[in-house]
Amino acid sequence: MTDDFCCLITEDFLRNSWSTIKTLVEALQKFQPQNRKPVSFFKFKNNQRTNQTFDGSHFFLRGSVEYTNPQLTVEEVQGIIGARLLEVCANYFFEKGFHQPEAGDVAQLCELLKNPSDGRIVGFLLNTDDVEPDRYSMNPLKASIVESGQSAFPAANVKTTGLFVDPKFADKYEGTLICKGEIELIKNMLDASSGSYLDFVDAVKYAQLTRYSEFFGMDLFLPSLRMPLTALKSESRDGLLHHIISETHRDFNSVKQAYDCMGRSMTKRTTLLTVPHSTKGYGSKRAARGRLYFNETKLDGVNVKYKDTLLYPNAMDEADVSVAKCEDNFIVPAEKLSSYSFLETPSSPQFFLYSMGSPEDAALWHGVGAFGAPQLLQSYTRAREVCRNGQLIRNLREKYDARVDPPLHLNLAPEGVWVHPFHRNIDASIGCVENLGDLARMGMKIEHLADIR
Numbered sequence: 001m002t003d004d005f006c007c008l009i010t011e012d013f014l015r016n017s018w019s020t021i022k023t024l025v026e027a028l029q030k031f032q033p034q035n036r037k038p039v040s041f042f043k044f045k046n047n048q049r050t051n052q053t054f055d056g057s058h059f060f061l062r063g064s065v066e067y068t069n070p071q072l073t074v075e076e077v078q079g080i081i082g083a084r085l086l087e088v089c090a091n092y093f094f095e096k097g098f099h100q101p102e103a104g105d106v107a108q109l110c111e112l113l114k115n116p117s118d119g120r121i122v123g124f125l126l127n128t129d130d131v132e133p134d135r136y137s138m139n140p141l142k143a144s145i146v147e148s149g150q151s152a153f154p155a156a157n158v159k160t161t162g163l164f165v166d167p168k169f170a171d172k173y174e175g176t177l178i179c180k181g182e183i184e185l186i187k188n189m190l191d192a193s194s195g196s197y198l199d200f201v202d203a204v205k206y207a208q209l210t211r212y213s214e215f216f217g218m219d220l221f222l223p224s225l226r227m228p229l230t231a232l233k234s235e236s237r238d239g240l241l242h243h244i245i246s247e248t249h250r251d252f253n254s255v256k257q258a259y260d261c262m263g264r265s266m267t268k269r270t271t272l273l274t275v276p277h278s279t280k281g282y283g284s285k286r287a288a289r290g291r292l293y294f295n296e297t298k299l300d301g302v303n304v305k306y307k308d309t310l311l312y313p314n315a316m317d318e319a320d321v322s323v324a325k326c327e328d329n330f331i332v333p334a335e336k337l338s339s340y341s342f343l344e345t346p347s348s349p350q351f352f353l354y355s356m357g358s359p360e361d362a363a364l365w366h367g368v369g370a371f372g373a374p375q376l377l378q379s380y381t382r383a384r385e386v387c388r389n390g391q392l393i394r395n396l397r398e399k400y401d402a403r404v405d406p407p408l409h410l411n412l413a414p415e416g417v418w419v420h421p422f423h424r425n426i427d428a429s430i431g432c433v434e435n436l437g438d439l440a441r442m443g444m445k446i447e448h449l450a451d452i453r
Contacts, residue, residue: 005440006110006217012443013085014101020410023448024090024362025098027408028120031361033057037401039359041124041223044206047192049199052223056401058122061087062360063222065125067155067197068135070189070204071182071429074439075366077212078418080220082446083123083364086410088112091119113218125224126358129156129198130348132284137314137322138177138427140165140186152306152326154283154348156229158197160190176316176423179431182208198226208430215436228354232342240357240400242340245349247393248273249337252297257392261352261382263375269294272302274337274349278328282306283348287324299334315425352379356387356396362408367426368449370414377449381406409449416445 014021036056043050054060063083065076092109093099101109117123133155134142143166145151150158170183186204193200202224213220232241248258256266258273272290277283287309293300306326313321336345368374386392388404396402420428421438433439 005215005437006113007106008440009081009216009444010085010089010109010113011106013446014089014106016416016443016445017085017447020086020446020448021089021093022098023408024086024121024410025094027362028059028090028094031059031120033059035401039225041225042202043221043223044199044203045221047189047203047207049202054122056359057120059120059361060359061121061123062126062358062363062407063123064364064366065127065205065224066131066135067127067129067201068131068133069139070186070201071140071178071431072205072208072212073138073426074418074420074428074430074433075426076205077220077430078412078439078444079364079366080125080209080222081216081218082412082444083125083222084113084117084218084220085444086362086364086446087117087119087121087123091117091121094120110217116219116221123222125222126355126360127198127202127224127226128351129226129229130154130283130285132286132311132322132324133158133197134311134322136312136427137317137320138173139322140169140178140183142166142169142322146323146325149325150281151322152282152284152287152309152324154229154277155197155201156226156233157281157283159195160193160197160200161195163190163197165190173314173316175432176420176425176428177314177432178429182429182431198230212430212436216440225358227357228349229346231354231357232346235342237341240396240402241349241354242342243395243400244353244356244393245274245340245347246338248353249299249334249340251299252294254392255292255299257386258353258383261386261392262350262379272304272350273353274347276302276304276330276332277346277348278304278306278326278330280326280328282324282326282328283346284309284311284324284326285348286311287326299338301334302332302337303329304332305329315427316423351376352383355380356384356393356402356404358403360403360407362410364446365409365411365449367414367417368411370417377409381409411447411449413445413447416443418442
């Protein structure tokens, strides 16, 4: 049965995503990395973290999962499977020569999918650790997250001490957002937790992947990388992300260039390029209000206000909106940003800036055009193009080996995004799907987003 579902998805992927595989193979044929630094990732197995390092000659394909919920969702599992299919199929046709697949090719691909990839392409998960722990009102720990005062904390700073499964959430959303088996797993992992929320979430998701790797007949243990806060904490003041924050706060012109990448006007200057954290621990980008002040062309300072803010609802109850509870108001002097130290001024930079610290040569997005915002891709692409031309952030490639060429943008096509077979929500936990074969039969369509401007 396992092999049947693996081959079912693989055959559908080859049939509906053939042009994307061709694009990825062509990118591999042109790929000439020079003196790139090794990249270190991690995995969890049996609640223990292990590290894994790849040399810089690999072509890195980014996928993603969320720290906003410990349980794996249907959407996340599709993204992981999609990344593995891209990785294995492109490696195979790059090595064997690009040709129309036959039955023998499908059999070999299904066999390769059972094991970790050892080809030129390496798929990995970029886990953004600056998000609120219950951003989308789908975290079964939500009540205790609010009660413990951590609802506006970035996930990287959340502690599991005192957190517990909300019985009202478990009862209300059983079968739609969560299942009993996942609740038990979460409780057990909480009991074994060392206190780090990030470790706890990763341990839960990797534990779930054990079962689903067996069912789908694919090794789904993609290695992971945390950004931006974990990276900032480990850097010195001379590190890449520190450099990015300092460079974008040099003066009026540097801020304006960053605003231009986002398609924002400098009239009000209320978008913060990095969101300073409150001394009370708050770091929610959505709950933060800010304004940049200038003295002629010199940045004078940044005013930051935190206040209680509604975040987002889950797909099952639009009235059940998660919340970031916080209250603070402070000024950050300009030099704290233009000569940046995370240790002195912890903050969360915008994705289009810190993603330049990710090793990705290609990125797999989820449902852009329906569930994902194209504006994020546009700002991300513009920033890299500007930096490649020597503007905005200097010395990225020369000093830091940063990726300034826009990567290949791949996308789980909106019309093929997996949903719960009955409730039709993408945020259903994978455990809510009684017959996983229903997901396999939805197929796998991935498209290349060629024109991002």
